[in-house]
């Protein structure tokens with residue numbers, strides 16, 4: 016860091032990870048050379064009341080990075096900002112002149128702040144004149160948005176977090192909140208513990224950590240969700256629980272929706288069969304649904320990322336409308352958002368099929384309203400291209416300049432090969448990122464260094480419509496600038512100075528607020544007019560508040576639709592007639608396995624932040640594929656062995672994780688590993704560009720694949736003081752560690768001591784001469800172990816063995832670069848690889864206190880028999896609580912043993 020520190024000693028901000036939107040207190044280091052002390056939860060923040068999950072509490076570890084993008088780059092060369100901006104604006108001006116405004120596009124992200132989003136949307140839709148402004152939110156909650164809009168006439172989340180604590184039945188559909196919205200999950204778990212009558216149902220083809228608090232888990236056939244809710248709608252009629260007054264006075268379309276539900280679900284047995292669940296389980300759900308007015312349906316990517324995602328959302332909403340379970344405490348259809356500011360993006364209209372401030376191109380009068388408000392010279396007049404179509408238009412040469420901001424499409428969009436072709440074809444690819452090396456920055460012609468979390472100022476909106484401040488408490492690194500600033504500079508350079516001359520970010524927020532209230536008069540849900548004249552001081556001290564916050568209502572709005580009025584032209588909500596449908600591609604003889612994808616507990620997306628934290632890597636160090644043991648046996652795949660997954664679009668290599676959590680012929684893989692962390696594990700390689708016809712959201716939870724054991728290979732671990740280029744490996748995965756570099760690797764058979772020594776290609780002549788090699792090999796076990804010392808200091812260790820096995824890499828790494836004189840015992844221990852005096856912890860379960868599975872098993876064997884007692888003995892689970900579901904799973908073993 017070059018700049019001087021600000022004077023405050025600590026400040027409040029909002030976590031940059033999930034949509035729970037927890038408040039974080041960041042203490043500043045005394046000097047720029049010191050590390051940032053661990054962050055803590057903000058006790059006053061209504062999302063988390065002081066608690067943080069493991070990702071949030073590890074934030075300080077991820078602030079300082081060796082891989083920050085420090086300066087603008089054009090064609091690989093560092094340049095001054097003025098020059099980079101000039102390059103970009105000149106090219107935009109040229110393509111717009113030659114090919115029209117739609118030759119330019121923004122591809123944004125639910126991780127930029129509302130103010131960044133607002134100016135990007137304004138520049139494109141009002142001034143350049145294109146609605147080609149799409150975002151990674153297309154991959155995330157586009158279906159939920161369309162579902163709400165079809166039903167309510169507006170994109171309005173009705174519920175809040177307190178409702179989750181107060182409901183009596185919580186149906187969690189396609190959500191693994193224990194890992195993905197941990198603090199919310201813990202609030203739910205605590206509420207259930209206090210009120211044991213509260214029931215939780217999980218609907219997910221996979222058994223997840225979230226099932227830990229479930230009274231019922233429906234492991235449905237992938238994609239069949241809409242049938243469950245259509246069945247509940249029909250059943251609500253039969254059981255007489257309809258809210259006839261609500262249906263009559265506040266809705267339209269009930270009869271058609273019901274007729275369609277009756278026709279498509281037919282009977283209990285038909286539906287159970289369609290969804291591959293037992294009639295008994297479906298009956299239990301129906302009984303609870305009948306008996307429980309205070310019901311929330313909480314849904315996430317298992318619903319949205321589907322070729323029928325919008326219909327699934329409306330099947331859910333139909334049930335709530337029919338029973339009047341909306342707008343009341345503890346009731347409603349609650350779409351939970353993933354990214355920290357997916358909601359803010361929706362609010363500014365930052366999707367290609369939105370205009371601004373919750374208005375669409377199709378909203379009567381909206382185009383003119385926004386044009387007048389912005390005094391916009393070149394208003395776009397119709398929807399732009401949604402993400403997948405946008406990248407296809409790039410490949411077709413129609414979109415010639417793209418500005419990608421705060422997202423990594425080379426990893427997150429389906430069909431990576433297509434995304435690569437699109438970016439290669441594009442004449443100018445601009446990428447704004449904090450990191451120098453990502454799979455997407457590798458494709459850029461121009462790189463803009465962005466300030467990141469803790470450096471940038473602005474607002475985010477969480478899943479319950481709560482607007483909170485992210486605060487720039489630390490100085491920007493290098494030449495990094497705020498995203499809103501870069502957009503405004505390009506806008507000014509394009510000749511739009513008057514509309515983009517903001518001096519400070521609060522002015523953007525004020526303008527956004529003013530637009531939201533402009534000629535609104537209660538017609539539009541999104542109104543934060545209270546902030547239309549906000550001053551810098553007020554903005555800096557903004558307290559988290561739930562929108563709408565219209566003029567005269569500074570306290571905001573906890574719950575929507577209390578009066579049964581919706582934002583449709585006639586004020587009535589709409590039922591939608593739904594025909595449940597399964598995912599577009601189904602298993603075939605050639606592609607017999609269904610691949611499901613999602614998240615792991617301690618990693619965030621493409622690992623650009625969490626991938627830096629050694630402690631977060633220990634829960635899941637490598638990319639894996641979960642396979643049912645019977646399928647694995649049939650294919651000759653052992654636990655931890657390397658597996659090749661192939662689809663019509665590409666292939667990946669992953670480590671097998673045998674697990675009964677997935678059904679036969681179904682596999683699951685996490686999405687996080689990029690080419691920066693593993694050479695061949697980008698799961699999006701396999702995903703087809705199948706999208707929901709209404710929302711354009713990709714069916715990322717569903718691909719058809721083949722699986723095979725990779726043969727003629729040997730496994731290994733390398734630890735090195737310096738980073739390595741591992742071109743001879745079939746597979747490598749870099750695992751972050753406190754000291755040095757740790758790689759899990761797989762080689763083709765036939766490696767020799769000599770070939771393994773040549774791994775160290777980067778060595779200088781000098782170091783080669785000084786190097787001393789300790790070697791061990793055993794032809795019987797086919798093991799080779801090499802240690803390289805330079806001046807008595809260990810610099811490289813290579814272990815090779817025929818089978819996948821666990822090596823205590825942590826211990827090996829701890830020996831790197833520290834000992835100037837290794838003892839004989841140490842030397843032997845290094846080659847044996849299992850030091851007698853160091854405890855093998857097993858897989859780390861509790862990241863906060865680094866407690867591993869073997870320690871837990873040992874404690875249980877010694878008589879510890881509850882999660883609380885484990886906490887007392889080992890401290891595990893006593894800090895952030897993210898590992899509690901996993902800890903609980905260890906406990907039944909005791910019951911069985913003692914039975």
Ligand SMILES: Nc1nc2c(c(=O)[nH]1)N[C@H]1C(S)=C(S)[C@@H](COP(=O)(O)OP(=O)(O)OC[C@H]3O[C@@H](n4cnc5c(=O)[nH]c(N)nc54)[C@H](O)[C@@H]3O)O[C@H]1N2
Nearest residue numbers: 189190191195237238315316317353354613614616619620
């Ligand atoms: N640790 C962590 N937390 C995160 C993130 C992260 O990267 N890491 N990302 C954040 C973001 S942006 C998002 S969007 C959220 C996502 O949060 P979630 O949606 O909870 O997470 P996923 O793991 O993507 O998917 C949820 C579940 O959907 C299930 N599923 C798959 N197909 C179906 C189906 O057809 N029907 C049903 N009912 N379920 C199905 C999967 O088995 C999976 O368990 O997480 C947020 N939180």
Ligand SMILES: Nc1nc2c(c(=O)[nH]1)N[C@H]1C(S)=C(S)[C@@H](COP(=O)(O)OP(=O)(O)OC[C@H]3O[C@@H](n4cnc5c(=O)[nH]c(N)nc54)[C@H](O)[C@@H]3O)O[C@H]1N2
Nearest residue numbers: 151154155421422423427447448449465612620621623715
């Ligand atoms: N198969 C499959 N694919 C999926 C999903 C799935 O479940 N399965 N989930 C989808 C979902 S829900 C999501 S949300 C996406 C997420 O996928 P992405 O959005 O591609 O993933 P991130 O790693 O969050 O990318 C954020 C990038 O922005 C950078 N960055 C961080 N902060 C800032 C900032 O303030 N400014 C700028 N300019 N850059 C910044 C980071 O360094 C990083 O490179 O993946 C989607 N793709």
Ligand code: SF4
Nearest residue numbers: 030032033037068071
């Ligand atoms: S639950 Fe965890 S990741 Fe999500 S906002 Fe809170 S601390 Fe951050």
Ligand SMILES: [Mo]
Nearest residue numbers: 154155353354
């Ligand atoms: Mo997401």
